[in-house]
Amino acid sequence: MTSLQPLDVVEAQARRYLEERGRRVTEYLAGLFPASERPGRLFAAMNYSLLAGGKRLRPVLCLATAASFGADEEAVLPAAAALEVLHCYSLIHDDLPAIDNDDMRRGKPTNHKVFGEATALLAGDALLTYAFELLSQPLGIPAERQLEMVRVLSRAAGCYGMVGGQMEDILAERSGGSLDDLQFIHTHKTAKLIQASVVIGAVFAGVPAPVRAALERYGLEVGLAFQMVDDLLDVTGTTEELGKTAGSDERLQKLTYPALVGVEETRRLCHEAVERGLSALAEAGIEAPLLAGMARFIVARRH
Amino acid sequence: MTSLQPLDVVEAQARRYLEERGRRVTEYLAGLFPASERPGRLFAAMNYSLLAGGKRLRPVLCLATAASFGADEEAVLPAAAALEVLHCYSLIHDDLPAIDNDDMRRGKPTNHKVFGEATALLAGDALLTYAFELLSQPLGIPAERQLEMVRVLSRAAGCYGMVGGQMEDILAERSGGSLDDLQFIHTHKTAKLIQASVVIGAVFAGVPAPVRAALERYGLEVGLAFQMVDDLLDVTGTTEELGKTAGSDERLQKLTYPALVGVEETRRLCHEAVERGLSALAEAGIEAPLLAGMARFIVARRH
Secondary structure, three states: OHHHOOHHHHHHHHHHHHHHHHHHHHHHHHOOOOOOOOOHHHHHHHHHHHOOOOOOHHHHHHHHHHHHOOOOHHHHHHHHHHHHHHHHHHHHHHHOOOOOOOOEEOOEEOHHHHHOHHHHHHHHHHHHHHHHHHHHOOOOOOHHHHHHHHHHHHHHHOOOOHHHHHHHHHHHHHHOOOHHHHHHHHHHHHHHHHHHHHHHHHHHHOOOHHHHHHHHHHHHHHHHHHHHHHHHHHHHOOHHHHOOOOOHHHHOOOOOHHHHHOHHHHHHHHHHHHHHHHHHHHHOOOOOHHHHHHHHHHHHOOO | OHHHOOHHHHHHHHHHHHHHHHHHHHHHHHOOOOOOOOOHHHHHHHHHHHOOOOOOHHHHHHHHHHHHOOOOHHHHHHHHHHHHHHHHHHHHHHHOOOOOOOOEEOOEEOHHHHHOHHHHHHHHHHHHHHHHHHHHOOOOOOHHHHHHHHHHHHHHHOOOOHHHHHHHHHHHHHHOOOHHHHHHHHHHHHHHHHHHHHHHHHHHHOOOHHHHHHHHHHHHHHHHHHHHHHHHHHHHOOHHHHOOOOOHHHHOOOOOHHHHHOHHHHHHHHHHHHHHHHHHHHHOOOOOHHHHHHHHHHHHOOO
16 A cells, blocks of 8 residues: 555655544543542652653554554553553653753653652652553453563663663763764664554554564664654754753763764664665565554654 | 461571572572673662662562462562562662662662662663563463563552552651551552562462452551561661661651651551461461461561
């Protein structure tokens, strides 16, 4: 199907899908933690960041993958939400004074600016833990698959994934770094969780191993492209467009592609990554216009 | 069997079991994160706290429960280790300046004193995440049981468990609190994870529902008793005996049983909790001298 439709149509469809399903994810997230539960302050802080906006890219990628292989989107929703809940924890902890010391996120004051450091720290811990509660609740699929989803998420998010990348990112801030370091950081800090979003959707739908392998490659490349665009937007975007402080990478002396190879070369590398991701799908004979469109959208996005 | 042996024999057996299996747990934990992996600084910080000593009470309770119902202790080890890994994360985050601002833990400088706040925060995040990686790796039991273990741990550790209790603990520091608040805090902050240690051992061994229900009651009461002893030791122990700063509850104006009802009444409540825990086992016809001994040991401990 992809080959029969012009690229801008595919991208527009993906954009609409992202908007619609993103709203559904937000609706689902809004129902998770009733503010009346004790301790109210903790749930308020969790809800604050969870409902502060955001593109919902990770959960929607999970939904899009599962739907592309015949799964019921409503049934996948808790697993998809787990990815956003986990992403949200990482933003809260990254913004803390001990790490990036950021005041703004998604156009609003950061969690610790509103609730204080202790509550923000705990809200992050609680969200991280809750992601695994979401993945382990009854989802109507075989337990083996759910356990595999837990395995994929914990691996992608922990010391061998996102947290490991975040650690190297901080170390590179202080001491600079090579292209090799940058690739390690992007892969671990960002791409592995985006890859996990795709893989978890695929595991939910029960795809066979060769299809999963192709989706792993797609997810990784799309994740790398996403981070390159993020770095580009930090240079070229405004604080208003981004909803977070523009130029903060430079302020923190972050190791980024634009800083290392320049804006134009970063754009080229980004397109290359997306093309490699789409080739992985094509080579495995996967026709998934939604996934193709999501990849295109990620390169074209403005915030 | 319990009824045929004098109490001090049962307790001495439990003490020996705790020492021996505690060493085995430490050995297992020492093999988890090779320092040569990247990022080395993160793994060094994780290993520092993981291998800084500690009684290994939670993993050993898990092993003791599983063994009491016929499971192979070596096979349970990764699940048992998950409980210590998770406990260890909570200590690192609790010690951070934003929360308790403690300099000493288990007789050594706290994680952030050695590695700095950013690394300590990430080491905690990584350990929390890794607990779920341990529970989801192949363990030679049905996936249903492992998924249930993930469910039990995430529920006990997150906003409805330990993190929720920690939040209320902080709020009570600032504004005081009632006996009701104290019970909420002890139950959530401490008892639920100790209960989960027992329940995870039981789920691993595949015990039937009524046995699990009795073990849930036992685990909760033992957990409550454990926290009361902890509060008592903070008043009566020395920094050297405890390996952490004695009297810190008073310094932080923590809400504790000794502060609220006095030392003697706390001792009485503690013994009552243990007796209720043992009655739960007896009423279900469970003969588990190890679990009885562990409960006795928890009341008698000096650090």
